[in-house]
Amino acid sequence: MTTQPSTTPIPTDFPEPTLVALDDVELEVYEAGPRDADRAVVLCHGWPEHAYSWRHQVPALAAAGYHVIVPNQRGYGRSSCPADVAAYDVAHLTGDLVGLLDHYGHEDATFVGHDWGAFVVWSLAQLHPERVNAVVNLSLPYQERGGRPWVDALEEALGEDFYLVHLNRRPGVADAVLDADPERFLRNLFRTGQPPAPPQPGMALIDLARTQDPPGEPLLSDDELAVLVSAFTATGFTPSLSWYRNLDRNWHLLADxxxxxxxxxxxxxxxxxxxxxxxxxTDFVPHVDVVDLDCGHWIQQELPEQATEVILTWLARHGG
Known part of the structure; x- marks a missing residue:
């Protein structure tokens, strides 16, 4: 188990982090709102992000009376970065979230996820349903398991250069490219106002890491970007990419x-x-409400006020 050194200080009034020791890892956790609140909300970031991606939502949720728990999940920030790829499977990732509930004394919580964090939250509701009282997910809908392991199915449908296939079939290749210039890759990735474009041949993440002229406009300020650049410079990208390298393992773990x-x-x-x-x-999530916002992938950062209002309004209707 490896815990990373300190990274760039958070440049806002974001809460100070603490390191929470669980069974096999330590998680860097940001916390706000009353610990004795009737309801806890756990915010789960995606890739390649950080707990800081929820900076716009944390104050509003805390002001509404929720106990807000925002971890850097394993492989991110100053949280532990195990060397074993299998340590990032969905059993470990959901187990970490259960461990946080135990640590803070909550029987259950509302879990909010974006991108990969959404996948973990959907899986948590399946593997530990008694610990989840409600689900809010952004960008990534529930993923049907299907009859074949996910990487095999994706390779047949989209080819060996599709990024999810490439990351599994050629481990280390993308890692080296992203590690060579984290600032360029992250600046190129976090964009807004991008026009729709058809898929291009090749490995998209590698191409994005090398381009000098990405479409759209920067989403993050220099100070905001520096938080991510510092974090991924310290950890490298391999720990977080290990989440992708468990797709087929997760397919098996969710079988029952x-x-x-x-x-x-x-x-x-x-x-x-x-x-x-x-x-x-609705076949798999029968009690779901769906909201569309006019933005791209980084929903809670692109439209922070609208996203926060949607979440708070929905929570108020569902036991908040």
């Missing part, structure tokens, strides 16, 4: 789980996001 998420749920899509919408969401 109830495929239906039975909790109240909110799904928030960005209408300009390239993530594919689910056409059968």
């Amino acid at each position: 789980a109830d495929p239906v998420v039975r909790q109240p749920a909110l799904m928030v899509y960005g209408t300009r996001d390239t993530v594919v919408r689910s056409e059968r969401l």
Whole structure:
């Protein structure tokens, strides 16, 4: 187990972090609001992000009376970065979230996820349903398990250079490219106002890391970008990319789980996001409300006020 050194200080009034020791890792956790609140909300970031991606939502949720828990999940920030790829499978990632509930004395919580964090939250509702009272997910809808391991199915449908396939079939290649210039890659990735474009041949992440002229406009200020650059310079990208390298392992781990998420749920899509919408969401999440916001992938950062209002309004209707 490896815990990373300190990174660039958070340049806002974001809470000070603490390191929470769990069974096999330490997680860097930011916390706000009353610990004795009737309801806890756990915010789960995506890739390649940081707890700081929820900076716009934390104050509003805390002001509304929620106990807000915002971890850097394993492989990110100053949280532990295990060397074993299998240490990043969905059993470990959901186990960390259960461990946080135990640490803070909550029987259950509302879990909010974006991107990969959304995948973990959907899986948590399947693997530990008694610990989840409601689900809010942004960008990534529930992923049907299907009859074949995910990487095999994706390779057949989209080819060996599709990024999810490439990361699994050629481990280390993308890592080296992203590690060579984290600032360029992250500045190129976090954009807004990008026009829709058809998929291009090649490995998209590697191409993005090398381009000098990305479309759209920068989403993050220099200070905001510096938080991510410092964090990924310290950890490298391999720990967080290990989440992707467990796709097929996760497929097997979810085999015996109830495929239906039975909790109240909110799904928030960005209408300009390239993530594919689910056409059968209500088959697997029967108690879901769906909201569309006019933005791309980085929903809670692109439209912070609208995203926060959508989340708070929905929570107020579902036991908040």
